[in-house]
Amino acid sequence: MLFFSFFKTLVDQEITVELKNDIQIVGTLLSVDQYLNLKLDNIQVDTEKYPQFLALKSIFLRGTNIRYIHLNPSTVDTNLLQDASRREAMASAGEKIAGR
Amino acid sequence: MTTLNSVTVYKVNIFLQPSSNNMFQEDIYLQSYPFTTAAAIIGFVDRKVNAVLIGGRSIIGVLRTFDQFGNLVIHDGVERVYFPETKQYGESLKPQIYVIRGENLRMIGDLDIDIEDKSLIGWERIDFIDAYNRFKKDIRDEKNKKKEDAVKILEYGAFV
Amino acid sequence: MTVAEPLDLLKQNLDEKIFVKLSGYREMVGKLHGYDSHCNIVLGDAVETIYSLTEEEGKLTSEQKNHTLVFIRGDSVILVTDGENL
Numbered sequence: 001m002l003f004f005s006f007f008k009t010l011v012d013q014e015i016t017v018e019l020k021n022d023i024q025i026v027g028t029l030l031s032v033d034q035y036l037n038l039k040l041d042n043i044q045v046d047t048e049k050y051p052q053f054l055a056l057k058s059i060f061l062r063g064t065n066i067r068y069i070h071l072n073p074s075t076v077d078t079n080l081l082q083d084a085s086r087r088e089a090m091a092s093a094g095e096k097i098a099g100r
Numbered sequence: 101m102t103t104l105n106s107v108t109v110y111k112v113n114i115f116l117q118p119s120s121n122n123m124f125q126e127d128i129y130l131q132s133y134p135f136t137t138a139a140a141i142i143g144f145v146d147r148k149v150n151a152v153l154i155g156g157r158s159i160i161g162v163l164r165t166f167d168q169f170g171n172l173v174i175h176d177g178v179e180r181v182y183f184p185e186t187k188q189y190g191e192s193l194k195p196q197i198y199v200i201r202g203e204n205l206r207m208i209g210d211l212d213i214d215i216e217d218k219s220l221i222g223w224e225r226i227d228f229i230d231a232y233n234r235f236k237k238d239i240r241d242e243k244n245k246k247k248e249d250a251v252k253i254l255e256y257g258a259f260v
Numbered sequence: 261m262t263v264a265e266p267l268d269l270l271k272q273n274l275d276e277k278i279f280v281k282l283s284g285y286r287e288m289v290g291k292l293h294g295y296d297s298h299c300n301i302v303l304g305d306a307v308e309t310i311y312s313l314t315e316e317e318g319k320l321t322s323e324q325k326n327h328t329l330v331f332i333r334g335d336s337v338i339l340v341t342d343g344e345n346l
Contacts, residue, residue, distance in 0.1 A: 078304060082294060
């Protein structure tokens, strides 16, 4: 759930998504769900190469097709993210012990 | 009846509000669940959409319903395949109802019907059957090339 | 600190340089800022290397790309290792 919360903080920011089929999409993040499916608005894509994007306004992207998401460093507090990662790791370790 | 009311309220809203405004149907309809798959797709319901499937085919039609897996039902859908290298496309003739399994969905977006017609200027429409066969052949060729390349790359060094 | 389970390696390397091998003949080196149990990873100042074959001769070439901050989806991660001694 860490990255779900993380991406929720990036709503309304511009991000660049690279899909597994090499398409690069620049757009404003509208929403994200638990599967990291994304909804993007005002998208910019190389439509010469990928005409499927012609006339599209906002898109819903399935999380499974995503390879990378390029972020703007000024929108991310990396220290906070590191702390959150540690805490999440600790929480999941705790769950395992509790579940035994 | 409350649901019906909220839909009606929304339908009034879309005509009053410009699309650039940050208000979306999901804001009204699913205010308490702002971050679910359902909330993300509900804004596309009853609109003309382009669903791009894994493999690259597009289904263009009116989205009627969906579920949390991204399974979709599209009415009056036509199938379209593009050939960007030659600036050609093929489109199926008979509109049909499509039930799409979410697994195979890559992306879905709503079409701006004002730009839609203009967007294909400069593109040549070719016979769908030919286009479809060519499209399938291209995919097959690409798959085979990938397999051959994988063997070669493996010979150069230990790469999975 | 010992590595009791695989993901502890990632925990130890938070804020350190790591090397990630990815599907599609890609590698990435960068500073680890975040991860989760799916191996989703956030790297800062990352350098990506993409290997491919040249069109004509089929020779192995590589291309490098820089990313200031990048999120990598866990399903394309093949391996992760310490990136200091590369």
